[in-house]
Amino acid sequence: MxxxxxxxxxxxxxxxxxxxxxxxxxxxxxxxxxxxxxxxxxxxxxxxxxxxxxxxxxxxxxxxxxxxxxxxxxxxxxxxxxxxxxxxxxxxxxxxxxxxxxxxxxxxxxxxxxxxxxxxxxxxxxxxxxxxxxxxxxxxxxxxxxxxxxxxxxxxxxxxxxxxxxxxxxxxxxxxxxxxxxxxxxxxxxxxxxxxxxxxxxxxxxxxxxQEFGNLAINAYAKWNMSGVRVTSALQPGAAPSVAPVYKRILHTDAIQPQLVQTLGLTVQDERKENGEREVLLTDEAGSQYSLCVTFDGNATLHENGAEPEPTFNRTDGRQPTLKQAQTIMSELGILPQKAEAEKGEGGEFHWSLPDTDRISQDYWTGEISLTLKQDGRLSSLSYGLRKHQYVRDVAILTPAEAYERIREGNFPLLKRNALLTHDQLVIHQGDRLDITRIELTHMYDTKGFYQPVYRIYGNFNGDANWFTLIQASK
Structure with missing residues (x-):
């Protein structure tokens, strides 16, 4: 557009x-x-x-x-x-x-x-x-x-x-x-x-x-010419693991709006959709207006329109929202799929976080939810960023030794991880030095929403200790 x-x-x-x-x-x-x-x-x-x-x-x-x-x-x-x-x-x-x-x-x-x-x-x-x-x-x-x-x-x-x-x-x-x-x-x-x-x-x-799964943007179209490039590592990458799970991302943002409407007593006034995103205008029984924004990737935010942020913490009159009030609202909303500890943040915010515990052969949830309460304990804003990883099956993957060999062959993508880096700091030239310091298995989303295993490989490139690249792990 x-x-x-x-x-x-x-x-x-x-x-x-x-x-x-x-x-x-x-x-x-x-x-x-x-x-x-x-x-x-x-x-x-x-x-x-x-x-x-x-x-x-x-x-x-x-x-x-x-x-x-x-x-x-x-x-x-x-x-x-x-x-x-x-x-x-x-x-x-x-x-x-x-x-x-x-x-x-x-x-x-x-x-x-x-x-x-x-x-x-x-x-x-x-x-x-x-x-x-x-x-x-x-x-x-x-x-x-x-x-x-x-x-x-x-x-x-x-x-x-x-x-x-x-x-x-x-x-x-x-x-x-x-x-x-x-x-x-x-x-x-x-x-x-x-x-x-x-x-x-x-x-x-x-x-x-x-195709069963989608494509990964990290797949390199052409190999680097590694002749004259010194690739070293103190690691001794072994042959394990041999398999890793693939998950399917499941979004549940369609269930948020009716849950908020029912629990908070909101009424839908207007709804607009554009480029896969949705914005909904709602009002509560007191006439306060709220905006609910749902993005194409499953994130949702609810905030009261025109409301000034209230300095709820640092109060001494006992009127600041409590953790119990936040947990009660979250329980009423029913949008937290599993038990998670709440943390009190700055500016009246409460956070719930589900860590990314992948590489298990079962479904799991990950992401964050945060909400802000008014001085009287009512909801002021909500941010929803949870997603479900539905286990699909295990796939055969490269071993760490094979991933290291891909680096030696120059079969890896250029990743501009810092906007200040120049083109010469990213491109491999003859005479460059690359020392691989760590190889870890992680996951990333493909173009069909599957969570595929990838190797994240760290190294020291010509003195830059923050260098890293990604390689598709599945064979």
């Missing part, structure tokens, strides 16, 4: 420029005709002038997207892995990442359509490809030299592919206009690339749907 809003914003100056161009062309064309009409000269074709105006607007639009107004977060950085963006979209099962690749294709389709109509030279495929490739190479070179972006092989492939698709659409349109009908052979020939792309997406979705 944000992408489309940005496009609408960027299109405004483009539309204005094209409109001004058309007005200027109309005026100049009228004056040109009036001046040359007595001499019998042929005026320039209106179609060429109009297409030229559209081409200028299109170029401005592309420059807005690729050069103007971009930050300088990258310097002389390159990603020469072909199709890496699509592989990352697959591992993350991310529509957003896939949209970025598709948009880069669509961005250059107009070039393939317009150029052959503007000048007959570009009706030859090689000239169209040379211009398209030259344009995208210029953009990528500017981005890497200015720090406005990476020099990415994916962008070159996508932009060039977009130019080819545009060229084929031009040929198809020309054929239909010339023959006054659609020939099936020409239709299939000129729509072969989009058709193939759609078939690949369908096949990928079928494969993904047939």
């Amino acid at each position: 944000q992408m489309y809003q940005n496009l609408r914003y960027l299109l405004l100056p483009v539309i204005a420029i094209i409109g001004i161009e058309f007005i200027g062309i109309a005026i100049c064309y009228w004056l040109y005709i009036q001046k040359l009409k007595p001499k019998g000269k042929t005026p320039p074709p209106v179609k060429q002038l109009a297409l030229g105006a559209i081409l200028i607007g299109y170029i401005v639009f592309v420059l807005e997207l690729t050069m103007f107004g971009r930050g300088t977060s990258y310097y002389l950085q390159m990603d020469l892995r072909p199709l890496s963006g699509y592989m990352e979209a697959w591992h993350k099962h991310s529509l957003r990442d896939l949209q970025n690749g598709i948009f880069n294709i669509l961005m250059f389709v107009p070039m393939g359509v317009l150029l052959p109509w503007i000048h007959p030279k570009f009706r030859t495929f090689k000239w169209l490809i040379l211009v398209t490739l030259g344009a995208t190479l210029s953009i990528e070179t500017y981005q890497t030299l200015s720090g406005a972006g990476l020099f990415e092989m994916d962008d070159i492939i996508n932009n060039t592919l977009g130019g080819i698709i545009g060229y084929q659409l031009h040929r198809l349109a020309t054929s239909i206009i010339r023959d006054k009908r659609i020939r099936l052979r020409i239709l299939l020939a000129n729509l072969a690339i989009p058709f193939l792309m759609v078939m690949v997406l369908i096949a990928a979705n079928i494969v993904y749907a047939r």
Whole structure:
């Protein structure tokens, strides 16, 4: 949604420029005709002038997207892995990442359509490809030299592919206009690339749907070149464990709203849903308004609208809420699935925490609940972050020794764990030193909501003792 809003914003100056161009062309064309009409000269074709105006607007639009107004977060950085963006979209099962690749294709389709109509030279495929490739190479070179972006092989492939698709659409349109009908052979020939792309997406979705578990974003697309890199460890990783459990995340936020409504005597006034999240406006019997926000990942918050925080602790008049009052409300709500000790925090908050006790072959709950009480003991706010891990089955996993070998082979992802780290502090180079200090088995969620075993591997990278990476443990 944000992408489309940005496009609408960027299109405004483009539309204005094209409109001004058309007005200027109309005026100049009228004056040109009036001046040359007595001499019998042929005026320039209106179609060429109009297409030229559209081409200028299109170029401005592309420059807005690729050069103007971009930050300088990258310097002389390159990603020469072909199709890496699509592989990352697959591992993350991310529509957003896939949209970025598709948009880069669509961005250059107009070039393939317009150029052959503007000048007959570009009706030859090689000239169209040379211009398209030259344009995208210029953009990528500017981005890497200015720090406005990476020099990415994916962008070159996508932009060039977009130019080819545009060229084929031009040929198809020309054929239909010339023959006054659609020939099936020409239709299939000129729509072969989009058709193939759609078939690949369908096949990928079928494969993904047939998988028992989802994908993990940490799976590396390409290996690091570890030649000349010194990898050491004082550890002696053994052969155990051989199996680990997989769980399914179960969210119960749908049960929170009716429970709050019934227990606290709330009435629903309004409800809005957007991007998988829900916001509900409620009122109690005294007329106080509350907002309940439920996110797509199962977290929920309830707070009183317009209420000022009350300094309930540090009071000496005995009116501060008590732990017993908090436990009574929590018992009435019935949203704590198992016994947990309450802790009194700052600012009138009470916390219940269920630790992540995974690697057991049974269901368990994890997460936190916190609530804030008013001075009279009534609920002021509630934060719910519990989730159930439903045991699925045990799976065979790599041994710690095999995980260490993955590190030696360079088969691990780059993780930017600190925003202050530079690109050179993360990328593996010849002559670097990596000492593995700890290997532990943990879990992380995949794209289908399963909690899969992964190895978290700590090390000292060129003196940085906080280095770590993650490797999928299941075989």
